[in-house]
Amino acid sequence: MxxxxxxxxxxxxxxxxxxxxxxxxxxxxxxxxxxxxxxxxxxxxxxxxxxxxxxxxxxxxxxxxxxxxxxxxxxxxxxxxxxxxxxxxxxxxxxxxxxxxxxxxxxxxxxxxxxxxxxxxxxxxxxxxxxxxxxxxxxxxxxxxxxxxxxxxxxxxxxxxxxxxxxxxxxxxxxxxxxxxxxxxxxxxxxxxxxxxxxxxxxxxxxxxxxxxxxxxxxxxxxxxxxxxxxxxxxGIVPLYVDISEGYVNLYNSVHTNRMDAAQYVIRSVESRTKPSKWLQEIQNPTCFTKGTITIDNQLYGRYAGELQICLDDLPANPKTNAVGMVRDESLPLLKYVGSGKKFVFLNQQI
Structure with missing residues (x-):
């Protein structure tokens, strides 16, 4: 291109x-x-x-x-x-x-x-x-x-x-x-x-x-x-403008890769599970993770703890998963371009 x-x-x-x-x-x-x-x-x-x-x-x-x-x-x-x-x-x-x-x-x-x-x-x-x-x-x-x-x-x-x-x-x-x-x-x-x-x-x-x-x-x-x-x-990296919760700001400017066996409902970061993680459960009250929600699985998910995902649809909230951020409205249309093996990055644009 x-x-x-x-x-x-x-x-x-x-x-x-x-x-x-x-x-x-x-x-x-x-x-x-x-x-x-x-x-x-x-x-x-x-x-x-x-x-x-x-x-x-x-x-x-x-x-x-x-x-x-x-x-x-x-x-x-x-x-x-x-x-x-x-x-x-x-x-x-x-x-x-x-x-x-x-x-x-x-x-x-x-x-x-x-x-x-x-x-x-x-x-x-x-x-x-x-x-x-x-x-x-x-x-x-x-x-x-x-x-x-x-x-x-x-x-x-x-x-x-x-x-x-x-x-x-x-x-x-x-x-x-x-x-x-x-x-x-x-x-x-x-x-x-x-x-x-x-x-x-x-x-x-x-x-x-x-x-x-x-x-x-x-x-x-x-x-x-x-x-x-x-x-x-x-x-070849899809730039996504996002809002990240306090305590997770290290995710800004981090490049991730969607798994080759891309999931139907979520984007799954390959890099997020390369090292053992023990994310603690956070008390959260949402009943739904809306499209664009950025999540990290906590220690209740066992070997999946630390996996970062982006919701491609509205999904039921799960106590084993922490909501840590949200893709901004202007970047939501770009999620469909994060296909199998595609890289993406979280950016923090001043509005």
């Missing part, structure tokens, strides 16, 4: 450089930028695109630029001159509209090409291949949708991904940010409409589950806490 960020040339160089640097340090690998956004008419595109390419290279990040025929005028380039964008530090171009199949196929021999995954159909895709499109140099990039209720469904995205995968083309989708949301609407920039109300981490897991190969933050940035979560995610 590959992760990227979006850079908007109307933002200040200082803001953009700080975000690029922070993203690069946290494992993000590429940059998306658009050269035909209506709100960016006053940008000196030649200067800013060269600045972006140079800055991205200094942090070892690729740049994909969304272009249109109008963009070429702003850049003072013709179609035949587009390969020279590599000299500006631009890795590839997403060709949205206004270009012929022959032009796109020709350019794929010298630049990475991004097709519009949300709009191109199979007839057009076949035409591109027939014209000599280099599929190994081609990706399919979904749109993001600033206006609420205009994003596509998860079913539609999966179908589109499947189409491009049949031709050996990787796909990219956008997730929203959670710090500064881009204007003018400030409603988030996801590909899937339902992700407008979810966390970026949840959106990333969902896109991956739907077969998306690359994931890009559509908005201006992410909070430091979310960047921390993405560091774990990139290492």
């Amino acid at each position: 590959c992760y990227g960020i979006s850079i908007y040339l109307s933002e200040s160089d200082t803001f953009n450089k700080n975000w690029i640097e922070k993203a690069a340090k946290n494992g993000f690998q590429y940059i998306f930028t658009s050269l035909h956004i209506p709100e960016e008419r006053d940008v000196d595109f030649i200067k800013q695109v060269k600045w972006l390419g140079n800055t991205a290279q200094s942090f070892h990040m690729d740049v994909m630029a969304d272009i249109s025929p109008a963009s070429l005028e702003r850049l003072d380039l013709g179609i035949s001159e587009l390969p020279s964008l590599k000299d500006w530090g631009i890795t590839g171009i997403r060709m949205d509209y206004g270009f012929t199949a022959k032009q796109i196929a020709w350019l794929s021999h010298s630049l990475k090409i991004g097709l519009n995954a949300s709009t191109i159909d199979e007839v057009q895709l076949k035409e591109l291949v027939d014209e000599g499109l280099q599929v190994t140099q081609t990706e399919a990039w979904h749109n993001f949708y600033p206006k609420p209720y205009t994003g596509i469904s998860s079913h539609s995205l999966k179908a589109r991904n499947d189409l491009f995968h049949r031709y050996g083309i990787k796909t990219m989708g956008f997730i929203k940010g959670d710090d500064l949301l881009r204007g003018p609407l400030h409603e988030g920039l996801p590909t899937i409409e339902n992700q407008r109300s979810t966390t970026p981490v949840h959106g990333s897991f969902e896109l991956s589950e739907l077969g998306t190969d690359k994931i890009c933050v559509g908005d201006l940035n992410l909070t430091d806490q979310t960047l921390e979560a993405f560091r774990y995610l990139m290492d």
